[in-house]
Amino acid sequence: MKVCVIGTGYVGLTTGVSLAFLGHEVTCVDLDQAKVDMLRGGKCPIYEPGMEDLLAEAAQNLTFTTSYEEAVPGADVVFVAVQTPSAEDGSPDLRYLRRAAESVAQSLNHEFTVVVNKSTVPIGSGNWVDAILRDSFEQRDERPEGVEFAVASNPEFLREGNAIADTLYPDRIVIGSDNPRSLEVLNRLYRPIINQTFTAPSFLPRPEDANAVPLVSTDLASAELIKYAANAFLALKISYANEIGQLAAKVGADITEVARGMGLDQRIGSRFLQPGVGWGGSCFGKDTKALIATASEYNLDMPIVKAAREVNSRQRAIAVERLQDELRILKGRKIGLLGLAFKPNTDDLRDAPALDIANSLIARGARVKLHDPVATGRFRVEQPELSAYLSDSIDDVFTDCDAVVLVTEWAQYLELDWSKFVGLMRTPILLDGRHVLDADRMRRLGYRYVAVSG
Numbered sequence: 001m002k003v004c005v006i007g008t009g010y011v012g013l014t015t016g017v018s019l020a021f022l023g024h025e026v027t028c029v030d031l032d033q034a035k036v037d038m039l040r041g042g043k044c045p046i047y048e049p050g051m052e053d054l055l056a057e058a059a060q061n062l063t064f065t066t067s068y069e070e071a072v073p074g075a076d077v078v079f080v081a082v083q084t085p086s087a088e089d090g091s092p093d094l095r096y097l098r099r100a101a102e103s104v105a106q107s108l109n110h111e112f113t114v115v116v117n118k119s120t121v122p123i124g125s126g127n128w129v130d131a132i133l134r135d136s137f138e139q140r141d142e143r144p145e146g147v148e149f150a151v152a153s154n155p156e157f158l159r160e161g162n163a164i165a166d167t168l169y170p171d172r173i174v175i176g177s178d179n180p181r182s183l184e185v186l187n188r189l190y191r192p193i194i195n196q197t198f199t200a201p202s203f204l205p206r207p208e209d210a211n212a213v214p215l216v217s218t219d220l221a222s223a224e225l226i227k228y229a230a231n232a233f234l235a236l237k238i239s240y241a242n243e244i245g246q247l248a249a250k251v252g253a254d255i256t257e258v259a260r261g262m263g264l265d266q267r268i269g270s271r272f273l274q275p276g277v278g279w280g281g282s283c284f285g286k287d288t289k290a291l292i293a294t295a296s297e298y299n300l301d302m303p304i305v306k307a308a309r310e311v312n313s314r315q316r317a318i319a320v321e322r323l324q325d326e327l328r329i330l331k332g333r334k335i336g337l338l339g340l341a342f343k344p345n346t347d348d349l350r351d352a353p354a355l356d357i358a359n360s361l362i363a364r365g366a367r368v369k370l371h372d373p374v375a376t377g378r379f380r381v382e383q384p385e386l387s388a389y390l391s392d393s394i395d396d397v398f399t400d401c402d403a404v405v406l407v408t409e410w411a412q413y414l415e416l417d418w419s420k421f422v423g424l425m426r427t428p429i430l431l432d433g434r435h436v437l438d439a440d441r442m443r444r445l446g447y448r449y450v451a452v453s454g
């Protein structure tokens with residue numbers, strides 16, 4: 001089928017490249033010429049494992065352009081995957097989506113095109129995009145005859161760092177539309193994934209437990225709400241583990257054992273119970289805020305979602321308090337942070353816990369040293385004020401340091417020869433912000449090991 005994808009960020013690029021890999025003819029549009037140039041050269045503008053390999057494997061079905069005129073005409077499906085960041089009041093800023101929809105309407109010329117909201121958009125956005133498309137289409141100077149279109153929602157559930165596997169081997173696909181023909185088109189588009197009939201990419205074999213993928217085919221509003229409800233649930237699951245973690249620290253229980261004991265109950269499940277400095281990233285914060293904003297439009301409070309957010313921001317503050325408890329005085333102390341990206345295997349710094357922790361330490365007079373194996377290039381661009389604190393060397397981070405915090409559990413850090421660094425520190429305080437290091441071993445090596453919860 002002929003597919004157009006608007007926006008080549010984490011979601012748009014993964015969608016476009018994966019669909020091209022499956023044999024669809026895909027054109028990706030982005031307004032950012034630099035991104036398009038890189039992608040045309042086979043280079044990926046974001047750090048996403050496997051993406052350049054998949055780009056190479058899908059190259060023959062894939063075109064990148066800044067021109068809607070080149071991409072939209074003739075497309076059976078147009079995915080809109082532009083950013084939807086939080087506006088001042090917490091609701092999503094839909095300017096990018098509006099502009100994309102208006103541009104799509106200027107170029108539609110096919111007998112039937114499904115315009116799909118893949119961005120995470122508030123409930124009701126399907127109708128809103130439909131109205132924008134129709135208004136903009138009506139305003140065209142030359143309107144082609146026999147052009148029909150309908151809007152669908154196809155929320156995305158990929159995780160950064162795991163984007164390709166999450167797309168090719170998803171837990172489910174959700175499509176929502178009030179137009180049966182759209183559902184049929186999207187069902188056809190996704191058939192190779194639903195039935196798992198494609199040949200797996202050479203670098204990413206099909207997992208042994210990969211089965212046929214359940215398809216949730218529903219109405220627009222339900223599809224839109226599924227996305228927010230799922231993200232908020234994942235966020236509150238982590239916050240719950242962190243809230244229990246704080247009690248565990250008080251009563252002398254080990255939160256890692258508690259989470260394991262809870263997670264083995266299949267009704268609870270062990271994933272997303274990892275305690276620590278809490279969740280960050282571009283979506284959990286923004287989407288929980290948006291859910292609360294939507295509910296308030298209906299005079300509905302969302303106390304559980306609000307609490308999940310409060311617990312999460314408290315975890316970042318608790319990390320700093322732990323350091324203060326250990327060091328008593330933070331002024332003048334040298335404190336190293338290992339890991340800046342909001343999680344491993346990405347260079348995404350949006351709402352990364354490391355940023356709040358670094359800023360809070362600096363505000364209290366500490367001198368920080370910041371390290372990340374991948375995200376420093378992006379950090380320099382996005383965080384110019386903090387860039388002076390960056391260090392390229394782990395030795396430099398530990399040397400004369402009063403405390404080191406493991407903020408992001410990159411494999412490189414877990415595999416460090418920790419015995420080598422303890423002697424470089426002024427005081428060997430090690431705060432495990434992710435509860436991933438072996439506490440007993442670290443203590444044997446001479447560290448004063450502390451964790452965020454206990």
Ligand SMILES: NC(=O)C1=CN([C@@H]2O[C@H](COP(=O)(O)OP(=O)(O)OC[C@H]3O[C@@H](n4cnc5c(N)ncnc54)[C@H](O)[C@@H]3O)[C@@H](O)[C@H]2O)C=CC1
Pocket residue numbers: 006007008009010011012029030031032035081082083084096099100103118119120121156157158159160282283
């Ligand atoms: N990042 C993630 O892991 C996930 C994100 N989402 C949702 O997907 C949406 C996109 O997120 P990301 O991919 O992270 O965003 P992003 O910021 O990485 O990428 C958005 C891209 O759209 C381009 N763009 C903006 N306006 C445009 C226009 N009018 N025409 C053409 N291109 C345009 C931008 O230049 C940028 O390259 C958001 O709504 C987000 O909530 C959903 C699931 C996962």
Ligand SMILES: O=C(O)[C@H]1O[C@H](OP(=O)(O)OP(=O)(O)OC[C@H]2O[C@@H](n3ccc(=O)[nH]c3=O)[C@H](O)[C@@H]2O)[C@H](O)[C@@H](O)[C@@H]1O
Pocket residue numbers: 120156157158159160161231234238271272273274275276277278279280281282283284342343
């Ligand atoms: O809508 C989105 O953008 C995406 O948001 C999350 O994906 P992502 O933000 O890429 O990363 P996650 O792996 O979910 O991690 C989010 C944050 O939670 C933290 N986390 C995760 C799991 C856990 O047990 N504990 C924990 O603190 C991570 O360190 C990270 O900061 C969801 O997992 C995706 O399904 C969703 O599509």
